[in-house]
Amino acid sequence: VLSLVITLGIMGFAGIGFNYVNMAAIAILLGIGIDYGVYMIQAANEMDAPLGPRGLARNVYRNIIVCAMTTTAGFGSLITVSFKGVSSLAWIINIGVAANMIMAAGLFLTKKRHMLSTAPAAKE
Numbered sequence: 001v002l003s004l005v006i007t008l009g010i011m012g013f014a015g016i017g018f019n020y021v022n023m024a025a026i027a028i029l030l031g032i033g034i035d036y037g038v039y040m041i042q043a044a045n046e047m048d049a050p051l052g053p054r055g056l057a058r059n060v061y062r063n064i065i066v067c068a069m070t071t072t073a074g075f076g077s078l079i080t081v082s083f084k085g086v087s088s089l090a091w092i093i094n095i096g097v098a099a100n101m102i103m104a105a106g107l108f109l110t111k112k113r114h115m116l117s118t119a120p121a122a123k124e
Contacts, residue, residue: 039067
C-alpha cells in the first residue's frame with residue numbers, strides 16, 4: 001500500500017493524471033505488491049534453510065528483481081503506443097513496479113534483521 005502512495009506522489013509530481021485506462025493500474029500494482037510480499041513471506045519462513053540468511057536474501061532479491069524486470073519490459077513496450085491512455089498506464093505501472101521493488105527489498109531487509117536479532121543463539 002505504501003508503494004501505491006509513492007506511485008501516486010510521483011504521478012502528481014510528474015503531472016500524470018488519471019483516465020479510464022490507467023485506473024486499472026491500482027489493481028495491477030496491488031497484485032504486484034502482493035506477489036512480492038509472497039516472495040518475502042516464503043523467504044522468512046525458510047530463514048533456517050541450508051542457504052543461510054545471506055544466501056536466502058540473495059535468492060529473494062534476485063526473484064523480485066527478475067519479476068520487476070520482466071513486468072517493466074512488458075509494460076514498458078506500451079510506452080511508445082500513440083494512445084495516451086495506454087501510454088500513461090505503462091508509465092504508471094513502471095513507476096509502481098519500481099516502488100514495489102524498493103519497498104519489498106527494504107521490508108525484507110528489515111524483517112531479516114529482526115529475525116536474526118531475535119533468533120536464539122546457536123549451541124555448539
